[in-house]
Amino acid sequence: QVQLVESGGGLVQAGGSLRLSCAASGRAFSTYTMGWFRQAPGKEREFVAAIKWSAASAYYADSVKGRFTTSRDNAKNTVYLQLNSLKPEDTAVYYCAASSRYPLSATDVGDWGQGAQVTVSS
DSSP states (O other), rough: OOEEEEEOEEEEEEOOEEEEEEEEETTTTTGGGEEEEEETSSOEEEEEEEETTSSSOOOOOTTTTTTTTEEEEEEEEEEEEEEEEOOGGGGGEEEEEEEEESSOGGGGGGOOOEEEEEEEEE
């Protein structure tokens, strides 16, 4: 079991930036694929980004490519999501996730963070 605690959400204006952090507790953090999903009001949960256990590769949804970057520090048991050039349509609750498989999919997620609200005003 990996427990995930998120921080770093907030309110920003369009074009601004935020960084989300997801701190994990558990012995097997470095063996997990880590990633991010988001869910906006009236929309289904969607994939945002994922990073392999080795941190050698990452994958992003087309909607965030070139703007968001995910990284991980296995020594600190922490994964990050840097959100740049934010748009109002990025407004959502962002969830950190852990899975034993890659690519990351919602059906394979074993552990979820509590969610971090990101609100982008126009």
